[in-house]
Amino acid sequence: xxxxxxxxxxxxxxxxxxxxxxxxxxxxxxxxxxxxxxxxxxxxxxxxxxxxxxxxxxxxxxxxxxxxxxxxxxxxxxxxxxxxxxxxxxxxxxxxxxxxxxxxxxxxxxxxxxxxxxxxxxxxxxxxxxxxxxxxxxxxxxxxxxxxxxxxxxxxxxxxxxxxxxxxxxxxxxxxxxxxxxxxxxxxxxxxxxxxxxxxxxxxxxxxxxxxxxxxxxxxxxxxxxxxxxxxxxxxxxxxxxxxxxxxxxxxxxxxxxxxxxxxxxxxxxxxxxxxxxxxxxxxxxxxxxxxxxxxxxxxxxxxxxxxxxxxxxxxxxxxxxxxxxxxxxxxxxxxxxxxxxxxxxxxxxxxxxxxxxxxxxxxxxxxxxxxxxxxxxxxxxxxxxxxxxxxxxxxxxxxxxxxxxxx
Numbered sequence: 001x002x003x004x005x006x007x008x009x010x011x012x013x014x015x016x017x018x019x020x021x022x023x024x025x026x027x028x029x030x031x032x033x034x035x036x037x038x039x040x041x042x043x044x045x046x047x048x049x050x051x052x053x054x055x056x057x058x059x060x061x062x063x064x065x066x067x068x069x070x071x072x073x074x075x076x077x078x079x080x081x082x083x084x085x086x087x088x089x090x091x092x093x094x095x096x097x098x099x100x101x102x103x104x105x106x107x108x109x110x111x112x113x114x115x116x117x118x119x120x121x122x123x124x125x126x127x128x129x130x131x132x133x134x135x136x137x138x139x140x141x142x143x144x145x146x147x148x149x150x151x152x153x154x155x156x157x158x159x160x161x162x163x164x165x166x167x168x169x170x171x172x173x174x175x176x177x178x179x180x181x182x183x184x185x186x187x188x189x190x191x192x193x194x195x196x197x198x199x200x201x202x203x204x205x206x207x208x209x210x211x212x213x214x215x216x217x218x219x220x221x222x223x224x225x226x227x228x229x230x231x232x233x234x235x236x237x238x239x240x241x242x243x244x245x246x247x248x249x250x251x252x253x254x255x256x257x258x259x260x261x262x263x264x265x266x267x268x269x270x271x272x273x274x275x276x277x278x279x280x281x282x283x284x285x286x287x288x289x290x291x292x293x294x295x296x297x298x299x300x301x302x303x304x305x306x307x308x309x310x311x312x313x314x315x316x317x318x319x320x321x322x323x324x325x326x327x328x329x330x331x332x333x334x335x336x337x338x339x340x341x342x343x344x345x346x347x348x349x350x351x352x353x354x355x356x357x358x359x360x361x362x363x364x365x366x367x368x369x370x371x372x373x374x375x376x377x378x379x380x381x382x383x384x385x386x387x388x389x390x391x392x393x394x395x396x397x398x399x400x401x402x403x404x405x406x407x408x
Contacts, residue, residue, distance in 0.1 A: 004116035004143055006031045008109045010101055010131070013048025015170060017120045019159055020147045021055050022166045024118060027151070033061040033112050035105055039097055040068045040186025040244065051169065063108055067100060068186055072243035075100055075322075076187055080286055081231040081341075082306070082334045083294075084314040089264055091280045091287065092317050093188025098127060099322035102134030106142060116143035123149045126269050130320035137323035180207060186247050188260075188280040199265050199275040210251065210279040214258035214352030221350035223357070224253055226289040228345070231338030233286060247282045254281025257349040269319045285347060285354050292345035292356035296364040302337045309333070 007024055011017045011034035024032050034057055036048045045064050052062045075096050086092055105117040117135055121127035123146070132144045153159050163170050183190040191207050205213065227235040233246050241249065254260050260281035268274055294303060309330055316327045343361025347354055369379040 003028050004030050004114075004145065006033065006112065006114040007116045007118050007145060008033045008035055008105050008112065008114045009118045010105060010120065011036050011048060011052065012120070013045070013051050015163065015168070016159070018051055018055060018168050019153070019163055019166075020118065020120050021052070021057070022168060023147055023151060023153075023162070024145070025056070026166070028145075030116075031061070031114075032057060033108060033114055034063065035101075035108050036062075036064045037101055037104065038064070038066040038068060039071050039100070040248070041184040043184075055168070061112065063104075065104065067104065068244040069242060071097065071100055071186060072247050076247065076283075077232045077243055078331060078335070079317060080283070080290055081338050082310055082313050082330070083287060083291060084310060084317060085287075086314045086318045087264075087266055089262055090266060090278065090318075091188065091262075091283045092314060093185065093278060093280055093283065094127070094183050094190050095130060095318045095320075096187065096322075097185045098130035098320065099134045102131050103138060105131075106135055106138045109139070109142060116145055118145040118147065121146065121148065124270065124272070125274075126318070126320070129269055130322075133320040134323055182209070184209075186244060186251070187283050188278055191277040192274060196275055196277060203263055203277050207277050208261065208279060211255045211261055211281050212258050214261075217256065217258040217351050221348050222253070222257060223346055223348055224250075224285070225344050225346045226250075226285070227343070228290065228293050229342045231290070231335070231341040233289070247286070250282030250285045252282075253349060254285045254354070255279075257354075258352040259349060259354045260284035261352065285349070288354050288356055289345040289347055290341075292347075292359045293343050293361060294341055295356075296359055296366045297341050297343060297361050298337060299365065306334060306337055 007028070007030050009017065009021055009024065009032055011021060013036060021032055021034065024030060034048070034052045036045055038045055049062055049064055053059065079092060079096055084092055086095070102117075105119075108114070109117055119128070119131045121131055128146055128149070132146070135142050135144050153162055160170060162168075180191045180194045180196050189210050191203075196203055196207065225237050226233050227238070232243070234240060236246060236249050260279055260283065262278040262280070263275075264278060265273055265275045298306070313327065313330045313334070316322070316324060316330070321327050340363040342363050343359065345356055346358040348357045367379070369377065
C-alpha cells in the first residue's frame with residue numbers, strides 16, 4: 001500500500017488514539033483529520049478537540065459530531081426490531097456502533113479529500129473487522145490503516161515512552177496498568193481485559209458503571225409503560241420522545257433497578273474466546289417490551305420465522321456485515337413483519353429483573369372469545385380439534401406401525 005497523504009482517524013482523545021495520531025504524522029508524514037463521535041458514551045468531548053489542536057491538527061480538520069439520534073434511529077432500533085441477541089445473551093452494544101463510525105469516517109474522507117481512514121482497534125479483537133468491512137463496503141477504494149497491526153509499540157511501557165518523546169499528555173492513572181478497558185455508547189458499556197481475563201473469577205463491583213447492584217436496587221418495584229409504532233419505541237409512560245431520548249430514559253430506569261448486567265464468555269469472529277462484562281439496562285427493557293408487544297400483534301408464522309433467522313442476523317452484525325446485502329435482505333423481511341407491531345407494554349422492574357406484566361394494542365390478534373374457558377358463543381368448535389389431531393397424527397401412526405412390523 002502506498003503511503004497515504006491524508007488520513008481520517010477515529011479519535012477519542014484518549015491516550016491510545018492520541019499516540020496513533022502522532023504515529024500517523026511521524027510514520028507517514030501525512031495530514032491527519034480527526035473524527036470524534038458522541039454516541040452517548042457519557043464523556044465530555046471538548047478535551048478531544050483541545051488535544052487534537054495541541055497535537056497540531058488544524059481546526060478545520062477536527063470533526064466532533066453528536067450522532068446519538070442517528071445511532072438509535074438507524075442502527076439500534078432496526079436491530080431491536082429483530083430482537084437480535086448474539087449467542088443467546090449479548091445485545092450487540094459494541095457491534096452496532098462500529099458501522100456508524102465507519103460510515104462517517106468514509107463520508108468525512110470524501111468531504112476532506114482524504115485517501116485513507118484509520119482506527120485504534122487491536123489486532124486481536126472483532127472491531128478491526130467491523131471497521132474495515134464497513135469501510136470497504138462503502139468505498140472499495142479507501143485505504144484502511146490499523147496501527148496496532150503495523151507498529152512495534154507492543155507494550156504499555158513502549159506506548160508511554162512514545163507519548164513522552166512526542167509531548168503527548170499522559171493522565172496520571174494511565175502511567176500504570178489499566179485494570180480493564182471500557183467501550184461505552186448509549187446502548188451499553190463493555191469492559192474487558194486485565195482483572196476480567198480469568199473467567200473463573202467473579203468481576204469486582206467497581207467494573208459496573210451504569211447499573212446499581214440488584215441487591216442495592218430499590219425495595220419497591222417500578223412500573224414503566226413503553227409504546228411502540230411499527231416495531232419502534234415512541235413513548236415512555238405516555239410521553240412521546242425521540243429515539244435517543246427514549247434509550248437515555250430507559251437506561252436511567254434500568255440502571256436504577258440493576259437491570260441489564262451480563263458476564264459473558266463469547267466466541268470472537270477472529271477465533272478466540274473472550275470474557276466481557278456488559279451493561280445494557282435500557283436495551284434490556286426495550287427487548288423485553290418489544291417481545292411483549294409482538295406477543296399479541298405478530299402472527300405465529302411470521303413470529304416463528306423471525307425467531308429462526310434472528311441468530312443469523314445477530315451473527316452478521318457481530319461479525320461486521322451490517323452493510324452486506326444479506327443483512328439488508330433480512331432487514332427488509334424483519335421490517336415487513338413490524339407493520340402491525342404497535343401498542344403499549346407495561347414492564348415491572350425489580351431487583352435486576354424486568355418482566356412484561358401487561359400489553360395492549362389496537363392491532364392485537366389476541367381473541368378472548370376464542371381462548372376463554374367460559375361459554376364462547378360459537379367462536380370455536382372444539383369438535384374441529386379431533387380431525388386436526390387425526391390428520392397430524394397420521395404420519396406418526398404410520399411410522400409406529402412400520403417400526404412395530406419391522407421389529408416383529
